[in-house]
Amino acid sequence: MPIPAAGYPLAAAHSPRLQVVETTDSTNADVVAAVAADPDGWPHLSLLVTDDQRAGRGRLDRSWTAPAGTALAVSVVVDATMVPPALRGWIPLAAGAAMTRAIGHQLTGHGGTAELKWPNDVLVDGGKICGILAEVVPGDPDTVVVGAGVNTRMTRADLPVTTATSFAAIGAECDDDQLLADYLDDLSKTLARLTHDDIDRVNREIEKLCVTVGREVAVAMPDGTTLAGTAVRIDPDGRLVVASGTIETIVSAGDVVHVR
Numbered sequence: 001m002p003i004p005a006a007g008y009p010l011a012a013a014h015s016p017r018l019q020v021v022e023t024t025d026s027t028n029a030d031v032v033a034a035v036a037a038d039p040d041g042w043p044h045l046s047l048l049v050t051d052d053q054r055a056g057r058g059r060l061d062r063s064w065t066a067p068a069g070t071a072l073a074v075s076v077v078v079d080a081t082m083v084p085p086a087l088r089g090w091i092p093l094a095a096g097a098a099m100t101r102a103i104g105h106q107l108t109g110h111g112g113t114a115e116l117k118w119p120n121d122v123l124v125d126g127g128k129i130c131g132i133l134a135e136v137v138p139g140d141p142d143t144v145v146v147g148a149g150v151n152t153r154m155t156r157a158d159l160p161v162t163t164a165t166s167f168a169a170i171g172a173e174c175d176d177d178q179l180l181a182d183y184l185d186d187l188s189k190t191l192a193r194l195t196h197d198d199i200d201r202v203n204r205e206i207e208k209l210c211v212t213v214g215r216e217v218a219v220a221m222p223d224g225t226t227l228a229g230t231a232v233r234i235d236p237d238g239r240l241v242v243a244s245g246t247i248e249t250i251v252s253a254g255d256v257v258h259v260r
């Protein structure tokens with residue numbers, strides 16, 4: 001399904017500004033620059049979307065690639081002032097949880113299950129169907145741009161890496177407008193629950209959704225070392241706790257591989 005000519009009416013109902021572009025290098029780069037230039041023009045839950053992103057940015061300084069027309073690239077503005085500063089580390093996880101549930105909704109009746117891999121990848125059948133990159137706007141620490149790439153119509157042959165999957169690769173279809181509407185709706189509600197009163201419940205819900213918890217993992221740490229152990233929980237700050245024997249290590253960033 002190409003980008004609907006009429007835009008995304010269902011998604012637009014959840015956003016004060018929904019902008020579609022035929023192609024761009026990076027929706028995150030565009031929205032970060034747009035917010036910096038005109039903060040009032042991009043209120044909370046404004047978004048930019050394309051299905052032809054040419055220079056996508058990934059986590060940990062990696063690239064994010066998809067042939068034209070085979071994936072959604074969407075960047076959403078989040079007004080972080082609605083989240084207490086101590087809980088802002090949960091914003092990327094809230095986005096991952098929202099996208100996991102939105103993708104899961106698309107798979108209803110198909111048989112596949114969407115799973116959250118800490119901190120915010122969405123997996124189906126163990127393959128990565130969506131990646132999320134949250135970036136604070138330079139000079140405006142109260143605004144976060146949350147970018148998500150969803151592999152929709154990418155054939156098996158087009159998958160950029162062996163660890164990726166897509167709706168098409170598993171024989172499923174994606175209604176892009178409904179997916180975005182569900183994502184925005186869930187994201188907005190989950191962000192509203194990032195309060196000191198509700199965080200324990202959100203923590204438990206996201207932990208339940210997160211298949212990393214309970215798995216044996218290998219974590220490539222930012223200092224170049226590898227941490228092996230069992231992921232035991234997500235801590236109150238959204239970080240992954242990994243147990244190796246009797247030692248628990250708190251992981252706030254790093255590349256997590258599910259070993260078993």
Ligand SMILES: Nc1ncnc2c1ncn2[C@@H]1O[C@H](COP(=O)(O)OP(=O)(O)OP(=O)(O)O)[C@@H](O)[C@H]1O
Pocket residue numbers: 058061062063064065066071128129130131149151160161163164165
């Ligand atoms: N469409 C996609 N779907 C799923 N995963 C993707 C997609 N595009 C990129 N990736 C993931 O993004 C990352 C790209 O990694 P890769 O290491 O190739 O990055 P790179 O920027 O080319 O550089 P480097 O080799 O320097 O690390 C991988 O983790 C890969 O799984």
Ligand SMILES: O=C(O)CCCC[C@@H]1SC[C@@H]2NC(=O)N[C@@H]21
Pocket residue numbers: 025026027028029053055056057058059060062064072073074075121130131132133146147148149150
């Ligand atoms: O490495 C990851 O898993 C995160 C990938 C994030 C990709 C999305 S696509 C929309 C937005 N624009 C970008 O340049 N990156 C994000």
